Amino acid sequence: MIEIKGVSKSFGDIIANDNISLQIMESEIVGLIGPDGAGKTTLMRQLCALSHPDQGNIHIDAYDTVKNQYEVRSMIGYMPQRFSLYPDLTIEQNLLFFANLFNTPKKGRQERLEQLYKFSNLKPFQNRQAGKLSGGMKQKLALSCNLIHTPKYLFLDEPTFGVDPVSRQEFWELIKQLRDEGLTVFVSTPYLDEANTFDKLALIFNGKILAYKTPEKIVDSYSDQIFVMQSENYDYFAKMQNVKYLYLFNKELYISFSEAPRQEEWQTWLDNKVINGYNQKQITLEDVFLMQNKHIVSQI
Amino acid sequence: MISVKTTQLTKKFGSFTAVDAVDLEVYKGEIFGFLGANGAGKSTMIRMLCGLLMPSSGEALIDGLDIYKESELIKKRIGYMSQKFSLYNDLTVAENIEFYGGVYSLDKKLIRSKKEEIAVSLNLKEEMKRLTRDVPVGLKQRLALACAMLHDPKIIFLDEPTSGVDPKVRKDFWNIIYDLSEHGKTVFVTTHFMEEAEYCHRLSIMQDGRIIALDSPENMKAIHNEKTIQDVFIKLIKRQNNDEI
Numbered sequence: 001m002i003e004i005k006g007v008s009k010s011f012g013d014i015i016a017n018d019n020i021s022l023q024i025m026e027s028e029i030v031g032l033i034g035p036d037g038a039g040k041t042t043l044m045r046q047l048c049a050l051s052h053p054d055q056g057n058i059h060i061d062a063y064d065t066v067k068n069q070y071e072v073r074s075m076i077g078y079m080p081q082r083f084s085l086y087p088d089l090t091i092e093q094n095l096l097f098f099a100n101l102f103n104t105p106k107k108g109r110q111e112r113l114e115q116l117y118k119f120s121n122l123k124p125f126q127n128r129q130a131g132k133l134s135g136g137m138k139q140k141l142a143l144s145c146n147l148i149h150t151p152k153y154l155f156l157d158e159p160t161f162g163v164d165p166v167s168r169q170e171f172w173e174l175i176k177q178l179r180d181e182g183l184t185v186f187v188s189t190p191y192l193d194e195a196n197t198f199d200k201l202a203l204i205f206n207g208k209i210l211a212y213k214t215p216e217k218i219v220d221s222y223s224d225q226i227f228v229m230q231s232e233n234y235d236y237f238a239k240m241q242n243v244k245y246l247y248l249f250n251k252e253l254y255i256s257f258s259e260a261p262r263q264e265e266w267q268t269w270l271d272n273k274v275i276n277g278y279n280q281k282q283i284t285l286e287d288v289f290l291m292q293n294k295h296i297v298s299q300i
Numbered sequence: 301m302i303s304v305k306t307t308q309l310t311k312k313f314g315s316f317t318a319v320d321a322v323d324l325e326v327y328k329g330e331i332f333g334f335l336g337a338n339g340a341g342k343s344t345m346i347r348m349l350c351g352l353l354m355p356s357s358g359e360a361l362i363d364g365l366d367i368y369k370e371s372e373l374i375k376k377r378i379g380y381m382s383q384k385f386s387l388y389n390d391l392t393v394a395e396n397i398e399f400y401g402g403v404y405s406l407d408k409k410l411i412r413s414k415k416e417e418i419a420v421s422l423n424l425k426e427e428m429k430r431l432t433r434d435v436p437v438g439l440k441q442r443l444a445l446a447c448a449m450l451h452d453p454k455i456i457f458l459d460e461p462t463s464g465v466d467p468k469v470r471k472d473f474w475n476i477i478y479d480l481s482e483h484g485k486t487v488f489v490t491t492h493f494m495e496e497a498e499y500c501h502r503l504s505i506m507q508d509g510r511i512i513a514l515d516s517p518e519n520m521k522a523i524h525n526e527k528t529i530q531d532v533f534i535k536l537i538k539r540q541n542n543d544e545i
Contacts, residue, residue: 035466035469036437036466036469037437081464134338135338136338158464162383162463162464163492164336165492165494165534165537166337166537166538169534190470191493192467193530247471249471249474289468
């Protein structure tokens with residue numbers, strides 16, 4: 001289990017992580033979702049014992065990430081945002097290089113390699129240089145390099161950056177297979193369609209965790225109604241006190257009210273051509289994400 | 301009005317065919333999504349359409365200009381923004397604009413007015429003097445687009461313009477794309493975000509140098525009886541892979 005207790009981290013005046021507490025259970029895929037600059041990478045690096053909290057502490061199993069950083073590192077794999085393989089080494093050489101880095105015993109190494117080849121389908125390419133692999137294959141190799149020492153916990157920072165949809169689907173199938181075998185995975189991603197398939201999501205905004213639940217519960221617990229109006233009268237609605245959220249996208253206004261308009265109000269807007277039509281929108285994870293941008297009404 | 305037209309456009313590298321006899325017509329003001337797996341031939345195609353790479357055979361007209369004979373003129377009519385945003389991080393925001401103005405040989409007066417125009421439209425004040433590496437990614441992205449359009453091109457190529465930016469920034473950027481289209485610009489977009497593919501007017505899916513599907517997102521979903529473009533994409537690419545095995 002990973003136990004994060006009251007973790008804060010600042011860089012100068014910027015509070016990157018603000019009193020974060022989370023418990024991550026074993027054999028789960030937990031997604032960290034938030035805008036650029038919300039503090040995702042900062043948290044991720046602290047979990048990997050690469051930087052230390054200003055306040056609070058993190059335990060991975062019994063180990064403190066500050067006091068026992070070497071024990072922690074031997075239990076984890078970490079794929080940073082722009083993971084760099086050695087392009088002039090072959091797949092096999094890259095894997096062996098990481099095996100040496102992690103100091104895995106020589107005995108059993110070949111078996112582990114074969115397991116990873118089997119699971120990643122990289123065996124036929126073992127002598128190909130990493131620089132000559134497709135984006136999806138590079139991703140699988142990077143993943144394999146971080147699994148060579150059979151970690152219990154895996155940290156992935158935007159692992160599917162620039163990878164096409166088919167390779168992405170294959171990548172997540174591999175991760176889910178590992179989860180089912182007991183691996184715990186903590187991952188940040190800007191792809192909300194991926195996030196929808198994780199076991200739990202932690203929403204992070206301005207360094208704070210706003211929600212920590214299953215994706216379904218995050219969407220269900222959002223009580224506001226969102227309407228889509230065929231209208232470009234942004235300014236008209238932006239002035240209304242009653243409007244909590246307003247966003248213009250491709251000639252339609254997405255809006256939520258603190259109190260839903262009465263039937264007469266809708267009719268007046270329609271009659272006066274303020275809007276040309278409206279319907280209630282089924283709320284998605286993207287809506288929940290977009291609605292966290294509180295300043296959205298005053299924008300544009 | 302046709303903005304880009306290719307006939308049997310082909311590019312070979314040695315024995316490898318990167319683009320294989322592609323016929324394509326894209327209209328003025330259209331937002332055209334260019335999808336495909338990594339290595340399907342999208343980049344080669346775009347580099348040819350930008351006049352950067354000579355085809356092995358076939359024809360292409362870009363805004364009516366011949367790709368073989370008039371590639372220098374083509375470069376003045378197109379803009380290109382890459383996923384890496386191609387800005388100089390150690391130059392200030394203003395210096396990047398000046399630099400690109402120079403690249404497109406705009407005169408000093410025009411560069412100055414462009415700088416003011418960008419400052420207003422991106423709501424910049426102090427940021428103009430900041431190093432580009434220190435500005436937020438959403439702003440960097442808009443700046444990269446502004447620099448790619450300093451010479452007022454008719455056709456703009458956006459190569460994964462929203463990679464690595466969050467969903468809010470991505471949506472904001474699409475509002476700009478819609479705006480460009482309304483002003484008559486033809487926009488080519490490559491993306492790996494399939495929900496963005498849904499925002500395009502028409503889409504093509506490339507595989508092994510060929511276009512294996514071309515239609516509006518709505519028609520594509522209807523024809524293949526799938527709920528999302530993501531599902532259509534996976535279905536088509538997987539089928540293609542299975543055919544080969």
